[in-house]
Amino acid sequence: MQLNGLIFTLPKEIKLLIGVFVIVLSIGFYTGLLFVGETSSANPNGIEEHYLGNEDDENAEVMRFKKSDQEMLTLVHNHILSMSIIFFLVGLIVSITQLNKKLKLFLIVEPFISVILTFGGLYMLWVGMLWMKYIVMFSGILMTLTFTASILIILKQLLVKK
Structure with missing residues (x-):
């Protein structure tokens, strides 16, 4: 079955x-x-502070405490499960668009790698691997760019009549 370009033949x-x-x-x-931006300042130090707290910082405007075991496990579990489903569904739709094979494969696979790096990275940061905040930031940005590109490609090809 030919999937490349199948999106153009779908019923309205x-x-x-x-x-x-x-x-x-x-x-x-x-x-x-938007929630991430509000809670972690969307920068590596803000990410670290959000999960590890800032109790030692006397100049902090908002006091934050280290997340508990239960909070971290819930966060990692919920995000990995829900985002896996999201990217599986988006990947299915991307698979029927008309794209270069390598680009399509990247858009389908990359988000799963970023999900593991982002949320596994948050857990590793929480257990003390402070350098993981940079991996979390990079993988989160890459995941967002990949999602955005996939959505724009899907919407553009849905609107094209062939």
Whole structure:
């Protein structure tokens, strides 16, 4: 079965379903990024402070405490499971777009690597590997860029008539 470009042959109802799904999913994804920006200052030191606390910093505007075992396990568990489902569904849709094979493979596989690096990295940061904050930041940015590229490609190809 030829998947490359199959998106162009889908019935209007399926295209509409995919389009609405991708838009609503994007609203949820980018709202999550706004939350990250609000809670961790979206920089490596802010990430470290959010998970490890800042009790020793007398100049801190907001007092933060180290996350508990339960909080970290819940966060890692929930994000890895939910984002795996999100990227599986987006990957399925990307698989039927018309793209260069290597680019398509990258857009399908990379988000799963970034999910492990981002949320595994948060856990490793929490247990004391402070340099992981840079991996978390980089993988989070790469995951967001990959998601954005995938969504834009999907939406563009849904609107093209062939």
